[in-house]
Amino acid sequence: MQENGKLIDRLTGTPQGGVISPLLANIFMHFTFDKWMDKHHPEKPFERYADDVVVHCKTEKQAIFVLRQIDERLTHCKLTLHPAKTKIVNLRGKSEKKYAKKYDFIGFTIRPQWFKIKGMLMPSIFISTKSETSIIEKFRQMQIHRKRTTIEQLASYLSPIVRRLINC
Secondary structure, three states: OOOOOOOOOOOOOOOOOOOOHHHHHHHHHHHHHHHHHHHHOOOOOEEEEOOEEEEOOOOHHHHHHHHHHHHHHHHHOOOOOOOOOOOOEOOOOOOOOOOEOOEEEOOEEEEEEEEOOOOEEEEEEEEOHHHHHHHHHHHHHHOHHHOOOOHHHHHHHHHHHHHHHHHO
């Protein structure tokens, strides 16, 4: 429906914000992407949350090849990769090209961290800057500093919120 109230028939896609849209998208991606990866790249682990996907590759050459194949697969299924979000990230090792050293995925930032014990870089998970900013803003909106309550009351008020943040 347009802003002027006029209806336009759509033959593809799902309505933005529609109740059924996430379910339909997940079903479509299950067969379009998940099953295809299981068949064509069973040795490569991946995570998918709705339409966000991370595929793990061992080498730069492999990552370039898999990205090209995924692009071809999705194009064949009438989908497109988001140009700003689609990238190769190098979490460890050397590469001929300069790649990003971190990425955000479902509210977290995955980036390499040096571990003294093992003496190597290992991918580690941190809360993303965007999520952290959102959390700080929520606490700011609560105006805790203006509440005149006991520490016990404040703790009982904040405890479920902090627990929810930790469990994310």
